[in-house]
Amino acid sequence: DQQVKQNSPSLSVQEGRISILNCDYTNSMFDYFLWYKKYPAEGPTFLISISSIKDKNEDGRFTVFLNKSAKHLSLHIVPSQPGDSAVYFCAATDSGYSTLTFGKGTMLLVSP
């Protein structure tokens, strides 16, 4: 039973345009959400996070939006760059615990 779902295995975007990656969760206990980026042959690296007390968090070109009622979050990358091409993982946790539950990832390809 997947508690964190990333329904799009892949996404292709042109350089300069917006990339929108989506994530849904089912566990209502989750109250903290993270996005990780992963390049081939490397481990995931932390990108941005959001607490359930917020509905938006911004860091440069990256913005994460949280819709608690829909149990949905999204990562926006504007403008997209070829170096953003990677697999993006959504992760969630109940802040009372230390463990993360990951989605299966979305492969983003940004073409020049």
Place this chain on the structure above:
Amino acid sequence: DAGVIQSPRHEVTEMGQEVTLRCKPISGHDYLFWYRQTMMRGLELLIYFNNNVPIDDSGMPEDRFSAKMPNASFSTLKIQPSEPRDSAVYFCASAPAGPANQPQHFGDGTRLSIL
């Protein structure tokens, strides 16, 4: 600062052999996590330690898998005997103490192939 260091980066071995994966967490981090990544199941948590003590091993698939953390700077994940279905990328991650929302820092993984 050195990140999480895993060894070996690649391991190819025959079914039935013992496999040992190694991890050196970031100095000062109190939490250490072992994950397995497969196409079918994505990133799964196998076990995690807090201050060298195993806290939750419910993700360990079966008794063939074992993990230890003899000190704050070293952990092993052992598979004995190994089977082809154990083929995957195994990641180690560490995190500092504090609120549970501290980001985890991952190593570059060990790609394990069991023939």
